[in-house]
Amino acid sequence: MKRIKTNQIIVVAIFIFGTIWNQNSFGAPKNNSQTPNFIIIFADDMGYGDMGTFGHPTIKTPHLDRLAFEGQKWTNFYVAAPVCTPSRAGLMTGRLPIRSGMCSEKRRVLFPDSNGGLPENEITIATALKGAGYSTACIGKWHLGHHSQFLPGNHGFDYYFGIPYSNDMDRIDGPDAQVALTHPKIDYFNVPLMRNNEIVERPADQTTITKRYTREAINFIQQNKEKPFFLYLAHSMPHMPLFRSKEFENTSLRGIYGDVIQELDWSVGKIVNTLKETGLDKNTIVVFTSDNGPWLIFREQGGSAGLLSGGKGGTYEGGMREPTIFWSPEIIQPGVIAELGTTMDLLPTFAKLANVTLPNDRVYDGYDIFPVLSGTGHSKREVVFYYRGTEIFAVRKGAYKAHFITQPEYGSNIKTIQDPPLLFNLNVDPSEKYNIAEEHPEVIEKIKQVLAEHLQTVISVENQLEK
Numbered sequence: 135m136k137r138i139k140t141n142q143i144i145v146v147a148i149f150i151f152g153t154i155w156n157q158n159s160f161g162a163p164k165n166n167s168q169t170p171n172f173i174i175i176f177a178d179d180m181g182y183g184d185m186g187t188f189g190h191p192t193i194k195t196p197h198l199d200r201l202a203f204e205g206q207k208w209t210n211f212y213v214a215a216p217v218c219t220p221s222r223a224g225l226m227t228g229r230l231p232i233r234s235g236m237c238s239e240k241r242r243v244l245f246p247d248s249n250g251g252l253p254e255n256e257i258t259i260a261t262a263l264k265g266a267g268y269s270t271a272c273i274g275k276w277h278l279g280h281h282s283q284f285l286p287g288n289h290g291f292d293y294y295f296g297i298p299y300s301n302d303m304d305r306i307d308g309p310d311a312q313v314a315l316t317h318p319k320i321d322y323f324n325v326p327l328m329r330n331n332e333i334v335e336r337p338a339d340q341t342t343i344t345k346r347y348t349r350e351a352i353n354f355i356q357q358n359k360e361k362p363f364f365l366y367l368a369h370s371m372p373h374m375p376l377f378r379s380k381e382f383e384n385t386s387l388r389g390i391y392g393d394v395i396q397e398l399d400w401s402v403g404k405i406v407n408t409l410k411e412t413g414l415d416k417n418t419i420v421v422f423t424s425d426n427g428p429w430l431i432f433r434e435q436g437g438s439a440g441l442l443s444g445g446k447g448g449t450y451e452g453g454m455r456e457p458t459i460f461w462s463p464e465i466i467q468p469g470v471i472a473e474l475g476t477t478m479d480l481l482p483t484f485a486k487l488a489n490v491t492l493p494n495d496r497v498y499d500g501y502d503i504f505p506v507l508s509g510t511g512h513s514k515r516e517v518v519f520y521y522r523g524t525e526i527f528a529v530r531k532g533a534y535k536a537h538f539i540t541q542p543e544y545g546s547n548i549k550t551i552q553d554p555p556l557l558f559n560l561n562v563d564p565s566e567k568y569n570i571a572e573e574h575p576e577v578i579e580k581i582k583q584v585l586a587e588h589l590q591t592v593i594s595v596e597n598q599l600e601k
């Protein structure tokens with residue numbers, strides 16, 4: 135009898151210890167019966183400096199700031215390209231867009247008259263996770279091909295609600311482009327809104343679009359309480375032309391751009407509340423980032439890269455370094471992370487967590503960054519390639535970045551070959567102001583070697599943007 139009691143006490147003690155240990159440790163998701171859910175919230179053209187926690191003095195983003203505080207704020211996180219289509223191809227496939235033919239100098243993104251799109255044989259995050267039993271939804275801007283064979287439904291998504299390309303496309307007769315974009319009306323842009331493969335509204339009412347994406351996202355989360363899911367919520371905002379709903383008009387000291395970001399922040403809050411109400415916050419990883427830097431030619435209506443130079447379209451830091459947050463209270467170790475990461479790291483990281491083995495018949499450009507997210511290790515990434523179209527303009531290795539070619543973001547085709555390359559120490563000089571090439575020829579040599587090795591892995595494929 136006494137022996138049984140002792141055993142029972144030991145069992146209870148192990149249980150209590152195990153519970154406390156689980157509550158206090160980060161790392162492997164707790165509920166082994168279900169792999170984690172993933173939500174990527176992708177802003178369009180939001181700059182590195184457009185969020186409270188990344189230093190904006192007047193745009194209020196309390197929900198994002200809170201996620202950054204409770205989760206990880208990444209200060210050296212990049213996208214695969216400085217414009218929409220190739221950046222999205224990189225995120226979805228874990229591969230540089232040069233490998234899928236989704237980049238070009240001639241046509242930097244897909245347009246309504248384009249015939250190409252993300253090739254069928256590319257494995258997207260959705261395809262990979264769907265194979266592991268995940269429900270998958272793409273809500274928002276796609277921009278990886280609007281012909282039916284390229285739409286989200288043919289790339290692993292069970293559900294799609296959104297616009298197939300940018301919100302400034304399909305412009306109809308009316309004022310000239312500059313006026314239409316800076317004093318926009320819904321009718322100026324005949325962009326379709328789609329549900330799965332059907333057009334359900336045209337032109338899309340962009341004033342309510344952020345709200346409707348949010349509602350769709352919440353419905354999807356609620357419908358999938360019991361099974362693992364992947365939600366890709368790619369907002370159309372703050373890409374020009376800017377629209378926000380009535381409730382957000384004139385709410386920000388930063389003007390209409392600030393109103394738009396504050397509505398996105400509201401949306402983040404709604405989604406996180408849904409996760410908390412359903413208890414899914416315990417087993418869901420939320421990532422927030424942007425597809426490229428701010429569109430500077432639109433001045434006050436474009437965003438800000440904060441202390442970074444350059445913006446959308448270019449290969450200075452402001453074009454490709456994004457304000458990035460990872461949040462999951464029981465999985466992610468809170469902190470500010472200055473290690474290198476990119477959107478291409480999401481596919482291998484999610485695949486690992488979902489127990490998906492990716493086929494080894496192709497080159498991936500991403501790394502599993504879960505050791506950093508869980509606070510158990512470092513990022514394997516040492517190098518970032520800054521592609522503009524199909525060409526590499528700059529390479530970062532560790533703290534150092536060499537610019538081999540420079541060119542204004544928009545408005546000029548004049549490329550300047552930098553020989554010797556410009557060299558910046560980004561840890562010391564994130565604004566890329568002080569060229570230290572003369573002091574560090576050995577660093578330039580090492581970076582040249584990395585570049586030459588990388589180019590060996592690039593094989594020519596059909597260009598999808600020029601079709």
Ligand code: MG
Nearest residue numbers: 178179218425
């Ligand atoms: Mg964009």
